[in-house]
Amino acid sequence: METRNFYNTILTEHNLHPEHKHVLKDANLMLEGVNPSCGDDIVLQLKVEDGCITDGAFEGSGCAISQASVDIMLDLIIGRKKEEALHLAEIFLKMIQGKATEEEMEELEEASALSDISHMPARVKCAVLGWHTLEDMFNDN
Amino acid sequence: MKDYKKDFPLLQDHSLVYLDSAATAQRPYSVLEAEQEFYKKSNSNPLRGLYRIGMAATDAYEGARERVRAFLNASSTEEIIFTRNTTESINLVAYSYGLTRLKQGDEILVTIAEHHSNLLPWQMVAAQTGAKLVFLECEKDGSFLEKNIEAAVSEKTKLAAIGHISNVLGSVAPVEKIIKLVHQKGGVVLVDAAQSAPHITVDVEKLDADFLAFSGHKLMAPMGIGVLYGKKALLQKMPPFLRGGEMIDKVTREGAIYTQLPHKFEAGTVNAAGAVGLAAAIDYMEQVGIENIQKREQELTKLAFEQMQQIPYLKILGSTKPEEHHGILSFTIEGVHPHDIASILDESNIAVRAGHHCAQPLLEYLGDKVTTRASIAFYNDEEDIEHFIACLKEIRRRMGYGD
Ligand SMILES: Cc1ncc(COP(=O)(O)O)c(C=O)c1O
Numbered sequence: 279m280e281t282r283n284f285y286n287t288i289l290t291e292h293n294l295h296p297e298h299k300h301v302l303k304d305a306n307l308m309l310e311g312v313n314p315s316c317g318d319d320i321v322l323q324l325k326v327e328d329g330c331i332t333d334g335a336f337e338g339s340g341c342a343i344s345q346a347s348v349d350i351m352l353d354l355i356i357g358r359k360k361e362e363a364l365h366l367a368e369i370f371l372k373m374i375q376g377k378a379t380e381e382e383m384e385e386l387e388e389a390s391a392l393s394d395i396s397h398m399p400a401r402v403k404c405a406v407l408g409w410h411t412l413e414d415m416f417n418d419n
Numbered sequence: 420m421k422d423y424k425k426d427f428p429l430l431q432d433h434s435l436v437y438l439d440s441a442a443t444a445q446r447p448y449s450v451l452e453a454e455q456e457f458y459k460k461s462n463s464n465p466l467r468g469l470y471r472i473g474m475a476a477t478d479a480y481e482g483a484r485e486r487v488r489a490f491l492n493a494s495s496t497e498e499i500i501f502t503r504n505t506t507e508s509i510n511l512v513a514y515s516y517g518l519t520r521l522k523q524g525d526e527i528l529v530t531i532a533e534h535h536s537n538l539l540p541w542q543m544v545a546a547q548t549g550a551k552l553v554f555l556e557c558e559k560d561g562s563f564l565e566k567n568i569e570a571a572v573s574e575k576t577k578l579a580a581i582g583h584i585s586n587v588l589g590s591v592a593p594v595e596k597i598i599k600l601v602h603q604k605g606g607v608v609l610v611d612a613a614q615s616a617p618h619i620t621v622d623v624e625k626l627d628a629d630f631l632a633f634s635g636h637k638l639m640a641p642m643g644i645g646v647l648y649g650k651k652a653l654l655q656k657m658p659p660f661l662r663g664g665e666m667i668d669k670v671t672r673e674g675a676i677y678t679q680l681p682h683k684f685e686a687g688t689v690n691a692a693g694a695v696g697l698a699a700a701i702d703y704m705e706q707v708g709i710e711n712i713q714k715r716e717q718e719l720t721k722l723a724f725e726q727m728q729q730i731p732y733l734k735i736l737g738s739t740k741p742e743e744h745h746g747i748l749s750f751t752i753e754g755v756h757p758h759d760i761a762s763i764l765d766e767s768n769i770a771v772r773a774g775h776h777c778a779q780p781l782l783e784y785l786g787d788k789v790t791t792r793a794s795i796a797f798y799n800d801e802e803d804i805e806h807f808i809a810c811l812k813e814i815r816r817r818m819g820y821g822d
Contacts, residue, residue: 285763290819315774316758317789341756342818401762 284398285342288391292346298356299349302335309418310338311411313403318344322411329360341404343395348408350389360416367409374402423707423798436769436803441586441614441747441794444639446700453699454641457692465691466665466682476691483694484681490701491631491648492622497680498654500647501694505613506536508632508647509580511684512609513540515657516630521577523549528571528579528601530555530563530592531784535777537580537611550577555597559785560738561590568597576606583615587778587792588737589747591615598627607653613637617796618716618745620709623648635693640700644693647684654680661686707797715797716746719804723748723795726808731822732815736790746795749776752811755818757791763817767810 305323318340461475724741761773
C-alpha cells in the first residue's frame, strides 16, 4: 500500500488562509456553485472589464479541497483574459483526469499541486467546483 | 484473544483498517463458500424445477428461510420474506400496508433519528393518503424521554416506524416501550433493525414487533439479500407489493389469484444464493456467539472512545458512555471538514464514512450537518484502533494548524 500525501502545504495554506475569500463589492459577475455530496457551497464573484478579469473573490464553505482550489484558481485568473481563464479551466479538468502534459501542468502553476486528486475519484467534484462555476459563469454570459 | 480477521479474506491485508462496518460488514470465507456452493451444486431456479437440482435449490432457499426464522424467533417461516435489503423491506410495508390502510387524520410516527430509508417511504405514504407524519425527537445523547414518547403516541397513531439502533449515534431506541404504547392505541409498529440485527439479539416475539426489516450485507451476508418479518395476520391481508412470476396460484386473462405466504411477496426469480449466504452468515455469527460479539465490540469501542476524548478539538456525537454506542462513533474535528478527515485517514488505508450518513434530519437537528463516522465490529482489533487514533491525532497538524 503506497502512502499518499495529498494534503500538501500549498493546499492547506490556501484552505486556512485564503487570500480571495471575501465579498467583492464591485463584482459584475456572480454565480453560486454547490457540490451536494460534501455540502461545498461557493459564490464566485468576478469583475470583468473589456474581457479581462480585473478582480475576483469567493465566499462560502466546504471541504479543504474545494476551498483551496477556488482560492488557487483566483490567484491564477485575476489579470487574465476570459479566454485565457477558460483555457486554464480546460487544462485543469484535463489534469484531474490525469491527461494533462507536463507543459500544460506548468501553465497551471500552483493549481498543479492538486494533480493527485486524479487518484481520489470521490473528491474530484470538490477540486473542480470553482473551475466549473467559472466555466458556467462565462458560458452563460 | 481470538483472531477473527483470519476468517475474512479482505482482512488478511493487515494494512487495511476497516472501520465502516455500519455501512456494510466484511464477509467471512464461510459465507462466500456457501454462496458459491449454491451455484456450483444446486444452481437452478428455485420453486420451479421439477427435477433433482431444482428441488435442491428450493430446499437450500427454504432452508435459509428457516434459519432466518430461528434467528429472529419468529413463529413461522410464512412470516419471513426475502427482499433485497432493509430499504426494500420498508417500501414493501409502505406500499402494501401504508397506502392501503392509512387515511386522512391518521398519523405515522417516526423518530428524528431515522435513516432516509425509514423516512422517505413514510413521507410518500403521508403525501398520498393524507396521513400526518409525526416526529419523535431524541435528546442529544440519542435517548428518548418517556414524556415525549407518551405525548407522541395517540389513537391516531396507526403506524410507527422506528429505527432500533441509530446509524449515526449508535444508541438504542426504546422500541419495546413504543410498541407497547402503540399497540394499546391500536396501531402497528415497524422496526428498522438494519443496525441492530448485526450487534444485539433481535427477538420479534419478545419485542412484539409487527414488522421488522434488516439487510444481510450489514450482517456479513452477500449484498442483495434482505429480510422483512411480518406478523402472519397482517401479511395475509396485505396485497402483493410486486407482481409477476412465482407468486400466483392461477392467472387468467383478466386477473390472478395470488399464492400463499411468504411467496406472495416474492415475485420473480429470487436471490437464492444470497439467502443461502445469509444463513451461513447467521451460522457464523452464532458460532462466534452474540455475547462474544457484543463483549468484543464494547471493549474496542471503549478503547477508541476514551482515546478520542483525549484529542483536542475532537467531539464525539451522542452518549458519553461508550457502551451505548454499539460500535458507532460519529465525530467532528473543529476546523476540518469530514470529507478531508476521511481522505487523510484513507492515505493511511483507514476506511471510515463521512457525510450525512443518510440521516439529514437528525444531523440538522443535532447541529452538525456532516460528520465522520468510525464503526467498529468484533473482527477489528486493538491494532486497528491504535492506528486509527494515531492518525486522528495528526489530522489538525496535517491540515496546517499549529496544534
Ligand atoms: C438504520 C438503517 N436503516 C436502513 C438502512 C438501509 O439499508 P440498505 O441500504 O441495506 O437498504 C441503513 C443502512 O445504512 C441503516 O443504517
